[in-house]
Amino acid sequence: MKADIKVALTGNPNTGKSTLFNLLTGLNQKIGNFPGVTVDKKTGYCPLPDGRVAEIIDLPGTYSLYPKSQDESIVFSVLADPSNPHKPDLVVVVLDASNLKRNLLLYTQVADLKIPVIIALNMIDLADKGGISINIDLFAKKLGVPVVPISARKKEGIDKLKAAINFANKIALQEESIDVETIAPELIGQIGRELNLDNPYYALQLAHQHETIKFISPAESERIEELEKEFSFHSQKAQAAETIARYNFINDLLYDTVKVPETARDETASNKIDKILTHKVFGFIIFFSVLLFMFQSIFAWSAYPMELIADLFVWIQNNLHQLLPAGPLTGLLVDGVIGGLSGVMVFIPQIAILFAFISTLEDTGYMSRVTFMMDKLMRKVGLNGKSVVPLIGGFACAVPSIMSTRTIENWKDRMITIMVTPLVTCSARLPIYVLLISLVVPNRNVWWLFNMQGLALTGMYIFSLVSAIVVAFVFKLILKGRERGYFIMELPVYRMPRWNNVAYSMYERVKTFVLQAGKVIIAISVILWVLASYGPGDRFKQIEQKYQQPQYMQKLKPDDLNRAIRSEKLENSYAGVLGHVIEPVIKPLGFDWKIGIALITSFAAREVFVGTMATIYSVEGSAEKMETVQKKMKSAVNPETGKPVFSLAVAFSLMMFYAFAMQCASTVAVVYRETKNWRWPAIQFAYMGVLAYAVSLLAFNLLS
Template identity: 60%
Template sequence: MTDIKIALVGNPNTGKSTLFNLLTGLNQKIGNFPGITVDKKVGFCRLESGRKAEVIDLPGTYSLYPKSKDESIVFQVLADPNNSSYPDVVVLVADATNLRRNLLLCTQVADLGIPMLLVLNMSDLAQKVGIEIDVNKLSERLGIQVVEMSARSNMGLEKLKTAIDNTSKICTQNSSVDATLFAPEAISGVKEIIKNENSYYALQVLHQHEYLTFFTPAQQEAIEHVEQSNGFVSSKIQGEETLARYRYLSTVLSNVIKDTGASRKFKVTDRLDSILTHKVWGLGIFLAILFLIFNAIFAWSSYPMDMIEGAFTWVTEVGHSKLPAGMLTDLLLDGVVAGLGGIVIFVPQIAILFAFISILEDTGYMARVTFMMDKMMRKVGLSGKSVVPMIGGLACAVPSIMAARNIESWKDRIITIMVTPLVSCSARLPVYILIISLIIPEENVFGVFNKQGLALMAMYLFGMLAAVLVAWVMKFIIKAKERSYFIMELPVYRMPRWKNVLYTVYEKSKTFIFEAGKVIIAISIVLWVMASFGPGDRFERIEQKYKPALNNPNQDQDHLQILISSEKLENSYVGILGHWIEPAIRPLGYDWKIGIALITSFAAREAFVGTMATIYSVDGGDEDTKTIRERMLVSVNSKTGLPVYTFATGISLMLFYAFAMQCMSTVAVVYRETKSWKWPLIQLGYMTALAYVASLVAYQLLS
């Protein structure tokens, strides 16, 4: 049980989420608002009085008038006292460097009559750029407590907790605007229907009642009748209210803000933007940063990867020598350990990728990438807001598809959802790295550019290009009349918060290991069983076939064991399944073992590596080739006698993984977001077809 509920409300880019993390630490959980697929971030903390507080981080919004599904949640929560998230206190988080714009939302929330206080976040940055705020005068004029703090540098947290403890009353001033001036008859009629005397609350109900689920059908019908009979025009009244509030704020802020550094305000940011967002150099710099990231993924991770690979090899060797021989030992070492080792080895590279992404986001550069790509997105029929989910797709498609809720246009949102999985996510990274290490030599071009890093960057660019081209095609197929727009506030450049970067790397790496690990272990166990047993007496016949040779001391016994293991694998359940699908994938350059990996990858793309590790462990192989990469490198096609992993096969395989929809979690979230099986099935169909055709063309041209 908690003693008090606190809702964090504020504009985007005010540091609201940073404050939420500071207040709650690791004591957080993510869920959904009741009946809605919008994320609900909840955490817990102790106030200075010892009371336990539940903290709810509401979606960022510029006003109570929503422009997206996420923003509509703010008023739905604040308007319904019976909502499980309804707060006892609202903490309005404002950017101290842009106070006038932030206070529009503050005055709207205050007029709802909920106890609240104002946090002037980034106060240290405001002081650096010469902005001085008379906090006492501002507090007096607004009639609420005002707290200066900096969530990034952990400044003012105790003051905030004390202020929350002392906030129990609503705003002591009269409403900032008189709502009855805009639609007096309509407001009066709604107040009678909903039995609430707050005029501004009634005005907001008139604007948003269609989205409010806590009114009965009879109340909804009555409110609609009041709206129609009084000629209530929502957009016109919103504009009038906004102008009235800004006139009020001009009075409130008179002699409150003193800007002594107007000439040098955001000087560094402006200079950097002139270079980093340049219409020519900006894209080149972005590509250079991408190359640095992908080059680092190979260059910096080699030593820890070798250590992890060596550790798992040692565990397998020691296990086979110390544990009693038998089925359970083989299952543990050749199934579970081999499969898990195939995933854990890529943790250093996953960590490096997320470290760079976190740094780019924390410094404010990622917002510039979105800004630069806006024009290109519009040419293919998308809004600039589509860039945010697509860039997020570099990490994972699931939260990126959910982020598309912020796109107002239905057409833009659907197209964004349909193409985001084409952007190469972190689950593809282990596959790319493994294949690239097999077919691309580890050497530099011109002594600077690492070939493997260039190949990895090319795969990510292919994914981006495919997403853009498919979006362009869908622009003509999907019809809608809505016009989209893109408004984005570019934050100032800041030094990354290294604690947050490390925490992000830790969380993402842990999620990768445990979420992927559960799938890999389950698949590895099933694969080991299917690869260790076969129908009928096939295994017995193979043993009888080689029995004379095994009893011959002149025969190479190690080589015989390899032959027996390989033949048993081909006659196992997994081998039979693989040979059954092989005709369909042979034109792509794949053998039956790769076919099995393609099937298991539909549970999770990274399962490819675990599948290969399990199959090649069961296959036996030369004693000198102990790692998965070594065994794949020397593997030979039994029909052609040629290496399996040629350059043509490797490129074909990477293209298949770049374009195929091999992620059941993504299929599920697309269904949840679109509330229809139509779109995920279309997505699954077109991406599989695209993957097959691209792989077929690549293999046939390169072989």
């Protein structure tokens, strides 16, 4: 679609900006990345009354143009950089009518950049209910911009807003808010002259942000630095002066146009909820109940759709095998690519449910209370209250959780959170634990109530959290902070979740997951398929010839014969050879070459383990038949000792290995994407590998 006019949506967090964006664009939206930074870029198209089409870009919520996090830094770049492809023709500033004072700070900054601007006065219904009366005409007149009262939740005023966008001026007509030049007159003047800028506020912003913004040249940045020294410009002092001046302007404006009743508004209801939800005792009980409910739901509700997806892929694979001529290319497509795809797709239900929960908790305002309650605890181990969200998310999948660490402003806190999140027991480890526990832990109850297998599984979950906390503490001692940590955060008023937003965010996350993780998983499963399907020299031919001899052809049934051929081929494939090569290394952990193959294949993704085990123990059919894999593994006997391969010691040693090792290509990729430096995924891979080996060794020797 071609856009006739570019419109940017901006505003504080929690102002209903995303709801408005969804209303304006409907499903006509796409999520991309801003070039060079990992900030989600949401754009969409909105038809205007006169038939033109507006491209709407939803900028990350921010309290001011001075960024505190990566997400926020994009706002100034989009609004001010003349060469930015998204530089808007018009900015719609979304203000929360029930909390105008703080919201107006960002407005005055944006307005002073002299871009045409419209105000969408959102939550006007809540302001009315709270007894706040706003003289909208006078308000608009004093600012010199169109002001449209809307209620995005109730879908009111949206047509008027579209009309206002339609008829918006092409030039900026807003009134000056403050006299910017008095903040640093010589510096602003000199930068303006040398860089040929006509906007004093843009010049001042360059003075503040020239070190971090990417759209000015290094030479220009150095020149600005020189000028700052020459005129002894102090960034923080200037910013403080600017903020005070802006609030003076805002106070004057609100004094004339807004009447607020003496008693505080619907905050009292919110306050009552807070008394319970952040209570010393109930607060934690409620939090853990919410977590418990979330996990139960993730596992309970996803079981059926996961089965459906798995069955669907098996069906597709079977059909393709029948339709396409047998051969290496078909094998690559059907078993390599589609097999790999199914490995990604089965996780969609879990990720969707997890994100439905997380975005509901965020939308209601509960997540910031959790952050509030947990901050002190988290800080002790080098994390941050905001690390709670990714750590909880890690129980489902580390990939989206690591993406969600972007809200952590402090660099050190964010890095530590990224480093330890993959230690938390993710859903891909679950099938492995279930399989191994069912092999060695008796299925009976202790103390009437608790099932031993269930206890073992719960133990693995708690163990993963404890190890994440211990490792975080170690990183806290090693890493040096770049800046001071702080925790100044709005606690938004409790609101009912907007199910539309929840659905959108669920859809977005799933899409990102499938696209991002999908690419890597497909690539690696193709490689693994090749390694497992071909062998060095003419070994495969020899195996086929061997089984064509009469003593095999006559004694074995065709099915058994095929199985025997498959398992011998696997042993002689490149993967099998690799398994034999690493056997000496993993022997101290109690693993044989077959487990070795599964370990190697699991480095693409942990969930491959069960499938590989199924192939190795030459089980018929797909990896989904857990019962048969289990039986085969249970009866597997070590040829040297004559004892079962999967003893208690081996099973727990293997679980420890999976608990610690970084066996997930998608996580490695996402850590690189988020840190933009190969050092971090490399360090993570190394430390997790060392821990995995050490703890497995310990577990094996203690238990055997």
